[in-house]
């Protein structure tokens with residue numbers, strides 16, 4: 001068989017077929033393969049393309065690829081990736097390049113990288129974001145692993161990536177699993193951003209009495225300013241969608257219980273390992289978990305009133321000025337968003353040091369500007385913040401974001417207090433305030449924790465007035 005294909009794409013489900021067609025559109029010849037042959041047949045029937053060829057065995061697929069062979073896996077993360085790598089390995093040669101574009105756990109990517117490196121096979125863990133539409137028209141791409149291998153596939157990946165200010169939203173991230181790590185944090189930020197938007201919706205709907213049309217108009221207006229982003233844009237449109245199975249709006253017929261595939265949870269678990277506070281991302285994961293407790297929530301809502309009747313009068317959230325109320329929620333959302341992104345970037349900053357990955361956070365922010373789910377106008381501001389200071393330890397400390405936080409923190413506090421007084425759950429907003437206060441406060445109460453630890457376990461403490469580790473014989477003189 002003639003080796004005429006530039007790249008092999010394994011997995012032709014939603015993401016794989018969209019990427020295959022995107023690559024084919026850019027003039028590269030793509031050899032497509034899917035475990036279930038009927039999927040391949042369907043793709044070829046529904047999306048015929050002069051640069052896309054169908055293959056029904058891995059042997060035939062590999063025989064058709066130019067050397068060194070470039071293979072892109074776009075399959076279910078976890079065991080399937082190991083299974084396919086095991087099938088591919090005996091067919092591969094040293095120098096071939098395997099890329100995993102799925103949402104793989106970065107530690108799995110570290111392991112696969114090392115295993116294939118022993119055989120001289122070059123491995124890239126490639127984070128891809130943008131959903132089906134992004135994959136088809138231009139995703140944000142986060143490749144990590146062998147840099148030398150990246151240089152050989154960069155022309156393909158950079159040509160299919162989204163473009164922001166004429167720059168491809170694709171860059172080499174770092175060694176081993178760094179690309180999948182960054183995708184994991186991207187998804188963690190995605191969870192927090194979505195949770196903040198959901199909480200803003202709760203506030204406007206239940207505290208402010210906004211109708212779906214008013215919600216749509218408000219979110220559309222927000223999308224014209226600093227909050228401009230893909231998630232705000234789709235949210236605005238979601239409120240306008242009419243139901244096709246029942247009267248009214250679709251949003252009001254969707255079960256109040258959110259699913260997750262796990263990438264946000266990985267970010268949260270990893271933050272505990274690393275010792276970095278990403279409380280808003282963790283809160284967003286927990287909010288989805290709690291939303292799944294439908295039976296218990298139903299029982300509890302009948303048992304626990306949202307506010308004490310005597311206090312109801314004080315809890316009236318606003319005077320009736322919907323514009324002013326929306327403006328307060330908007331400012332709170334913007335502050336919350338800054339803090340959520342600050343947490344995600346702080347986690348990556350720490351990983352960069354701990355794993356010696358030398359992550360370029362400014363460049364990472366710049367590839368999030370288009371193509372991905374968290375694409376937002378303010379990623380330009382994050383990019384600029386890292387241009388001002390490459391080693392910025394926390395985004396909140398950048399002059400631009402500091403000014404915005406100081407301008408809007410009052411709205412954030414008012415939204416959280418209004419929500420709490422009215423029994424509306426706002427875990428992401430509440431964690432944003434707590435994080436800010438823990439970050440800015442001169443006193444966190446940790447001196448008392450240290451005293452307790454030393455008292456019950458002689459764990460020692462440091463002093464404010466002299467160096468060293470001290471132990472005190474507590475309660476002896478009492």
Ligand SMILES: NC(=O)C1=CN([C@@H]2O[C@H](COP(=O)(O)OP(=O)(O)OC[C@H]3O[C@@H](n4cnc5c(N)ncnc54)[C@H](OP(=O)(O)O)[C@@H]3O)[C@@H](O)[C@H]2O)C=CC1
Pocket residue numbers: 010011012013014015016034035036039074075076077079080081083084101102103104128129130131132
């Ligand atoms: N959907 C999305 O919006 C996004 C998805 N991703 C990630 O991209 C990857 C692909 O996602 P998506 O397109 O949604 O599809 P799925 O995650 O649903 O995966 C389906 C694909 O995996 C293949 N597969 C599953 N098990 C095996 C196996 N043991 N051996 C070989 N192939 C197997 C399926 O083949 P078969 O048809 O034979 O079952 C099919 O091609 C996932 O890792 C996902 O997390 C990343 C960004 C966005």
Ligand SMILES: O=C(CO)[C@H](O)[C@H](O)COP(=O)(O)O
Pocket residue numbers: 103128129130131187190259260261262263264373
């Ligand atoms: O990777 C993605 C976007 O970048 C997926 O859309 C994301 O995995 C969705 O995650 P979950 O199902 O956990 O909400």
